Amino acid sequence: MTPNPVSPARYPLAIVGAGALGLNFAARLAALGPVAVIARSAARAAELRAGVEVGGVRFRPDAFGPDALPGADWVIVLVKAGDTAEAARTALAMGPCGVVSLQNGLTGDVLRAVCGDVPAGQGITTEGAFRDGLRVQPSGAGETLLPPGFEAVASMLQRAGFKARIEPDIVAARLVKLLMNLAINPLAAIFRVTNGALVAPPHRRLLDALVDEAWPVLRAEGLPLDAAAARERVVAVALATGANRASMLQDVEAGRRTEIDAITGVFLDMARRHGADAPTHRAVFTLVKRLEG
Ligand SMILES: NC(=O)c1ccc[n+]([C@@H]2O[C@H](COP(=O)([O-])OP(=O)(O)OC[C@H]3O[C@@H](n4cnc5c(N)ncnc54)[C@H](OP(=O)(O)O)[C@@H]3O)[C@@H](O)[C@H]2O)c1
Incomplete structure (x- = not known):
């Protein structure tokens, strides 16, 4: 030793x-x-x-x-x-x-x-x-x-x-980061693609659906972006990190537990509190859990 x-x-x-x-x-x-x-x-x-x-x-x-x-x-x-x-x-x-x-x-x-x-x-x-x-x-x-x-x-x-x-408004900053993680990480893990692939068909519709379902809930919690800006920011981050393999993808490929509970799981609880339906988030949560084995 x-x-x-x-x-x-x-x-x-x-x-x-x-x-x-x-x-x-x-x-x-x-x-x-x-x-x-x-x-x-x-x-x-x-x-x-x-x-x-x-x-x-x-x-x-x-x-x-x-x-x-x-x-x-x-x-x-x-x-x-x-x-x-x-x-x-x-x-x-x-x-x-x-x-x-x-x-x-x-x-x-x-x-x-x-x-x-x-x-x-x-x-x-x-x-x-x-x-x-x-x-x-x-x-x-x-x-x-x-x-x-x-x-x-x-x-x-x-x-x-x-x-x-x-950051005086750390809650807002965390919500922006959560939005990025909610949209990009599960899709990258499910489809085993780099972040940049998510902005093009066939993944783009799902990316947009995740953002559109998340936006009203996160906005009510203090997200400082309107709906259009939320979509734009997610696409910009996916493109800026285009060659990256999201950590959730790396975890799935390595057979490790992912952070889906702290990302989509926490968001689904938040959506429930707001009485919002988030079927695409529920679907990706189930799929990533299945991939975790
Ligand atoms: N990597 C990035 O680029 C990046 C960027 C932004 C945010 N983050 C976030 O930062 C966090 C860490 O990510 P990471 O990529 O550094 O993960 P990582 O490489 O898996 O490192 C986590 C480390 O924590 C150790 N650990 C687990 N439980 C512990 C405990 N109770 N006490 C002490 N050590 C413990 C793990 O040990 P074992 O190896 O023994 O499990 C592992 O070495 C995650 O939430 C991630 O999402 C990462």
Whole structure:
């Protein structure tokens, strides 16, 4: 076993989830100051301490398993949505001032339920990274928006060179991101196509149907786009990420659980609360669940 590095007892920042995005964030943050990386297990933490390639550079993180956690002032959660509750318990055990998720889907309620009185919230990020065997490859710089109250985290990200800021209307920003995920991810996974293929026949009708069904519900929740702008934004994102293979597609192909519950599942609950019917979303939810096996 590789011993834990000489590391501070308490870190200014910890990242729970040593996957594609977590390691991508951690590698850049560690160039500026101490950052703790929390892996799922002690064994995985030891592997990481021995070194992992991130963006072509060897990175030896201060990695810990849940059995030997350091203290941390702030925690970023970057596990897949289905692992949020466990990751939140790990985050809480580090005695933080606040816990913020940058996950896809809506996971803020799960996070807050675990964190209780400790401030917890959900931001969004369009940073991209993917796992290529044991390596992590960044797949594009984006922007990270954090809820008010997480100024310290925004400042650490900025100092590490990330485009990051506090977004006063984080609810609206999250709804825009949810709309993109609702429209693009399930169709990419079901038809096993790259994002760009969704804007052309035969997939385009389904893409538009998902947007049109989602729009009234999301609008009532605070989506800052009219119906035409919602369609346009989804098409623009699908084209801008045309060559990308959506994470839900990658999960289906790898036989992993997808984030459909935190994306379409959460939306279907929202639609029910608004008395709205969303048959195309129900259909894609069932199909993706079937693909998950
Ligand atoms: N990748 C991107 O480009 C991107 C962009 C925007 C948003 N996101 C979102 O960011 C989140 C993370 O995505 P990702 O692509 O980085 O996923 P990922 O590569 O699957 O990484 C998640 C990591 O979390 C670990 N994990 C799971 N449960 C844990 C726990 N309780 N404690 C500590 N670690 C735990 C997993 O360990 P195991 O490997 O052992 O399961 C895995 O290493 C997702 O919500 C995703 O939608 C990703």
